[in-house]
Amino acid sequence: MRTSPYQREILALDPERDCQRIVHLDTVYEFPFDTTRSLEFALFRTFGSPSISTLLDSTGEFALRAQKRYDDTDLILSTIAESGYDSDEGKRAIRLMNGMHRRFDIANEDFLYVLSTFVFEPIRWNERFGWRPLVENERLADFYFWRQVGRRMAIKDIPESYAELEAYNVEYERSRFRFAESNARVAASARDMFLAWFPGVPTRLGTLAFSAVMDERLREAIGFPRPPRWLVRAADASLRLRSRAVRALPSRRQPKLRTRLRHRTYRGGWRLEELGAVRATPPGEADG
Numbered sequence: 001m002r003t004s005p006y007q008r009e010i011l012a013l014d015p016e017r018d019c020q021r022i023v024h025l026d027t028v029y030e031f032p033f034d035t036t037r038s039l040e041f042a043l044f045r046t047f048g049s050p051s052i053s054t055l056l057d058s059t060g061e062f063a064l065r066a067q068k069r070y071d072d073t074d075l076i077l078s079t080i081a082e083s084g085y086d087s088d089e090g091k092r093a094i095r096l097m098n099g100m101h102r103r104f105d106i107a108n109e110d111f112l113y114v115l116s117t118f119v120f121e122p123i124r125w126n127e128r129f130g131w132r133p134l135v136e137n138e139r140l141a142d143f144y145f146w147r148q149v150g151r152r153m154a155i156k157d158i159p160e161s162y163a164e165l166e167a168y169n170v171e172y173e174r175s176r177f178r179f180a181e182s183n184a185r186v187a188a189s190a191r192d193m194f195l196a197w198f199p200g201v202p203t204r205l206g207t208l209a210f211s212a213v214m215d216e217r218l219r220e221a222i223g224f225p226r227p228p229r230w231l232v233r234a235a236d237a238s239l240r241l242r243s244r245a246v247r248a249l250p251s252r253r254q255p256k257l258r259t260r261l262r263h264r265t266y267r268g269g270w271r272l273e274e275l276g277a278v279r280a281t282p283p284g285e286a287d288g
Helices: 005-012 019-030 032-046 050-059 061-083 088-101 108-129 136-152 162-176 181-195 203-212 216-222 229-248
Strands: none
Touching: 005 019, 005 136, 019 032, 019 061, 019 136, 032 061, 032 108, 032 181, 032 216, 050 061, 050 108, 050 181, 061 088, 061 181, 088 136, 108 136, 108 162, 108 229, 136 162, 181 203, 181 216, 203 229
C-alpha cells in the first residue's frame, strides 16, 4: 500500500497539538470522498434516537427543506474542518451553528452523541470502505479536534479520552436507539432528498441500497427494510472496488474543498451569513 506525502506528514505531527492540520489533510487530500459519505451516514445515525428525531420532526426542517438543511450543515462542518476551529472562518461557522441551535431545547446528551458521530463514523467508514484505515495519529486527532469544537459549542461533560467517548457513543446507541414514527419520517425525508440526486431510481430500490450499508440496529430504529444478502454483498464489493482503485492512484495534488463546490441550495455561491437564515416552519404551515 502506498504511503502518501500527507500521511508521512501526519505521522510526524502531534495528534493533539496539530489536530487542525491533520483533520485538514485528511478532509481535503486523503479522504474527501470518504469523509463526506461517512458524515452523510452519521446524519442517518442521529435519526435512530427518538429524542433527536422528535425535535427534527417538529421543526419541519427535513420535511420542507431537507436539501437546504443538508447544504447548511455540510458547509458549516466543511468550513470548520477545512479551515480549522481557530481560523476566522471556523470561528464564524461555530458562532453561526451555535446561533442556529440556540433556538431549540437540545439535551446535552444528544448534543454529545451527535458530536461523537463526527469522530467515529469516518473512522468506521474507512475501516470498511476507505483506501486505507486511519492511523492512530488520525484517529486521535479526530477526537481532539471535535472535542475542541464541542467545547466551543458549550457541550458539557465531553470525555477526556478517545476510549471514553467511544464507550459513550456505543452505550448511547445501545440504550437509546429504538423505532419511533418520528425516526421514520425524518429518515424518509433525508432518503428522498438523496434519491432526488438520481432521478429515475425507484424509492424502494434506493431505500434498500441505503439499508445495505447500515447495521441492523440503525435499520430497525429508522424503519428501513432488511436488504437482501446479494445487495449487501454487491454494495460492499462496489465500495471496496472503489477503495482499491483509489489505492492504485497517485496522491491528490490539489485539495478538494467542499466549500468551493456548487451546492444545490446555493447555485450562485454562498456566504456563511446565509446559512440557516430561513426559520423552520412547523408542518402544515408551509405556504400553499
